Amino acid sequence: MAEPRSIDIKEQPGFRSIAIICLLVLYVPVLILMIFSLNSGSLVTHWEGVTLGWYGSALRNEEFHNAARNTLIISISATIISTVCATLAAIGMTRVKPWRGLAAAFMVINLPLMVPEIITAVATLSFFALIAGTFGLNFGIGNLILAHTVFCIPFAYMPIRARLEDMDLTLEYAAADLYATPWNAFRRITLPLLVPGIMSGAALAFIVSFDDFTITQLVAGPGQTTLPLYIWNQIRRPMTPEINAISTILLLVSILFVSVSFLIARRRAK
Amino acid sequence: MGIAFKKRVAAPQLPSRSAYGDNRTGTHLPPRAGSLNGVIVPEQPGKNAIEVRGVRKVFGTGENQVAALDTVSVSIRENEFFTLLGPSGCGKTTLLRLIAGFDFPSAGEILLHGQDIAPLPPFKRPVNTVFQNYALFPHMTVAQNIGFGLEMLGKPKGEIEARVAQMLKLVKMEALKARRTSQISGGQQQRVALARALAPQPKVLLLDEPLSALDYKLRKEMQIELKRLQHETGITFIFVTHDQEEALTMSDRIAVMSAGKILQVGTPRDIYDRPAERFVADFIGETNFLAGTVMSKKPGMATVKFASNATIAAGYPEGFDPTGEVTLVVRPEHADLVPDPAKGTIAGTLSNIVYFGTDTHYHVRLDGGENFIVRHQNSRSSPATYETGAKVGIQFEEDAARVLKD
Numbered sequence: 259m260a261e262p263r264s265i266d267i268k269e270q271p272g273f274r275s276i277a278i279i280c281l282l283v284l285y286v287p288v289l290i291l292m293i294f295s296l297n298s299g300s301l302v303t304h305w306e307g308v309t310l311g312w313y314g315s316a317l318r319n320e321e322f323h324n325a326a327r328n329t330l331i332i333s334i335s336a337t338i339i340s341t342v343c344a345t346l347a348a349i350g351m352t353r354v355k356p357w358r359g360l361a362a363a364f365m366v367i368n369l370p371l372m373v374p375e376i377i378t379a380v381a382t383l384s385f386f387a388l389i390a391g392t393f394g395l396n397f398g399i400g401n402l403i404l405a406h407t408v409f410c411i412p413f414a415y416m417p418i419r420a421r422l423e424d425m426d427l428t429l430e431y432a433a434a435d436l437y438a439t440p441w442n443a444f445r446r447i448t449l450p451l452l453v454p455g456i457m458s459g460a461a462l463a464f465i466v467s468f469d470d471f472t473i474t475q476l477v478a479g480p481g482q483t484t485l486p487l488y489i490w491n492q493i494r495r496p497m498t499p500e501i502n503a504i505s506t507i508l509l510l511v512s513i514l515f516v517s518v519s520f521l522i523a524r525r526r527a528k
Numbered sequence: 529m530g531i532a533f534k535k536r537v538a539a540p541q542l543p544s545r546s547a548y549g550d551n552r553t554g555t556h557l558p559p560r561a562g563s564l565n566g567v568i569v570p571e572q573p574g575k576n577a578i579e580v581r582g583v584r585k586v587f588g589t590g591e592n593q594v595a596a597l598d599t600v601s602v603s604i605r606e607n608e609f610f611t612l613l614g615p616s617g618c619g620k621t622t623l624l625r626l627i628a629g630f631d632f633p634s635a636g637e638i639l640l641h642g643q644d645i646a647p648l649p650p651f652k653r654p655v656n657t658v659f660q661n662y663a664l665f666p667h668m669t670v671a672q673n674i675g676f677g678l679e680m681l682g683k684p685k686g687e688i689e690a691r692v693a694q695m696l697k698l699v700k701m702e703a704l705k706a707r708r709t710s711q712i713s714g715g716q717q718q719r720v721a722l723a724r725a726l727a728p729q730p731k732v733l734l735l736d737e738p739l740s741a742l743d744y745k746l747r748k749e750m751q752i753e754l755k756r757l758q759h760e761t762g763i764t765f766i767f768v769t770h771d772q773e774e775a776l777t778m779s780d781r782i783a784v785m786s787a788g789k790i791l792q793v794g795t796p797r798d799i800y801d802r803p804a805e806r807f808v809a810d811f812i813g814e815t816n817f818l819a820g821t822v823m824s825k826k827p828g829m830a831t832v833k834f835a836s837n838a839t840i841a842a843g844y845p846e847g848f849d850p851t852g853e854v855t856l857v858v859r860p861e862h863a864d865l866v867p868d869p870a871k872g873t874i875a876g877t878l879s880n881i882v883y884f885g886t887d888t889h890y891h892v893r894l895d896g897g898e899n900f901i902v903r904h905q906n907s908r909s910s911p912a913t914y915e916t917g918a919k920v921g922i923q924f925e926e927d928a929a930r931v932l933k934d
Binding site for chain 2: 426428429431432433434435436437438439442443446447450451
């Protein structure tokens with residue numbers, strides 16, 4: 259990083275205009291969405307005046323409460339389970355003697371990233387239908403947690419593995435040399451140094467689960483509406499700025515969560 | 529002020545905290561089977577701290593097999609500053625890792641005060657290491673780093689604090705004990721690494737090229753510092769380096785290694801003045817090699833004839849029987865120039881004179897075609913002055929020439 263770069267990217271012709279176009283395309287729609295959440299009229303296309311009323315009605319909305327509760331239950335459970343699995347997998351794949359099938363295991367873990375989501379969704383749906391039909395088992399919201407955990411694992415796995423691979427192995431040798439048993443070396447050296455990786459893995463997993471639509475839409479049973487599903491259902495009816503308000507709340511929660519985990523990770527890494 | 533150590537949770541595999549293992553059953557185990565928190569406490573000190581017996585280390589399998597260590601045996605005495613010296617890839621670091629327990633030998637034994645430690649994991653060996661890159665724990669303070677080993681041994685908090693304070697004083701780092709290790713300089717990190725490895729009072733301290741990352745001046749300082757620490761702690765030091773000067777100045781004894789073998793073990797003077805093999809002579813210091821023929825020999829001394837028909841008495845390594853064509857080694861400072869070619873043992877033409885301030889190197893092209901360097905210490909009253917192109921003779925000091933094994 260300290261190495262001086264000979265090319266100043268800002269000096270490149272067209273850099274500014276391309277950058278501005280990209281930023282506009284990315285953020286103007288979001289900005290418009292946020293602005294219209296404050297519209298005092300009942301249309302999302304025609305501006306009339308400023309009000310916070312739609313936020314009030316969103317926060318009083320029972321359906322929104324249920325959807326938010328479902329989303330948090332699913333996302334937090336899936337985040338915790340997938341982060342634990344990903345951490346164990348990452349350690350098992352970087353801190354052991356190379357074993358036959360290591361490459362295959364890596365593939366299996368990352369498969370959800372490569373398989374089109376709709377395929378995973380249909381497969382998961384048929385799988386749960388099969389279990390329900392054959393054994394009469396239905397885990398309720400557990401179905402969704404399980405489905406989310408599966409596709410969250412690769413997202414949690416990547417930053418944790420990267421952190422483990424960057425870590426200086428001699429630190430673990432040094433711990434063993436100073437009489438730390440493998441468990442103590444892990445607890446006192448590897449784990450504390452791994453925390454930033456685990457944090458960013460968990461943050462990624464949470465965000466991915468939080469806004470998942472495709473799989474959730476297929477797997478969710480009655481009464482298991484999550485926030486993305488709720489928003490989807492609302493925009494099929496005549497839209498009011500309430501949906502903008504709800505979307506804005508969702509966005510702010512995401513931004514807050516990502517920022518906090520980023521700041522924690524940065525502080526721990528120092 | 530207090531050092532914040534996390535409360536130690538008793539590890540489940542350690543039911544007994546008695547210093548010398550569990551003797552409550554009444555069956556008196558020999559003392560060598562003792563342990564402190566799982567770390568072995570070796571038998572009463574013998575004369576050898578470490579004994580390496582026929583150790584082989586092979587990496588890879590099948591056709592890709594490489595012997596990093598090829599049946600090495602060496603004894604390292606109690607309280608000794610012992611250096612493993614050799615070029616990179618000679619196996620010196622592999623041997624150190626086997627003693628530390630980061631790797632296990634393919635064959636052979638490693639005895640610590642008579643007990644075989646080769647199969648033990650590193651955390652059960654009373655041996656500590658100073659790593660080349662120091663490997664300080666970045667999420668801990670200087671004091672926590674130094675206390676880590678004691679903490680893992682399950683020492684009481686008060687004892688740890690006292691010992692850490694003592695170690696901080698020993699390496700003169702008291703003022704920086706609360707700093708993170710990323711907030712101190714390379715030289716200071718070096719001191720912390722030393723203190724951390726010395727704090728648990730290991731039987732043997734292993735040092736893996738610990739000075740290589742320091743600049744010249746700091747390295748010189750740390751060389752003296754290391755000797756002082758070894759003297760003050762009385763711990764056996766095993767020091768790995770590729771720097772022959774470092775090895776000569778610091779060591780009690782040196783083992784010169786090459787291609788997975790130990791070629792010669794001896795005091796710095798032995799190694800320098802009486803190298804047994806061409807590699808040893810060449811690796812350490814500057815050397816002249818001369819070809820000759822053995823004419824006659826008596827125990828320890830052979831008479832060797834040069835192409836010029838001049839003869840010289842030369843010592844040879846123990847257990848070696850020099851016959852026929854041999855190579856002789858003569859250090860540049862063990863020879864002298866004489867202006868009259870007839871008065872020298874060998875003669876040649878002065879091809880180059882290189883002035884170094886403290887001494888001058890005279891490059892002589894011998895009549896036999898070989899090159900020979902004579903080093904002459906400069907003084908205010910330097911006697912003869914020579915000119916390149918002049919015919920000169922070379923005289924050897926007594927015992928200057930040695931017959932090499934190969």
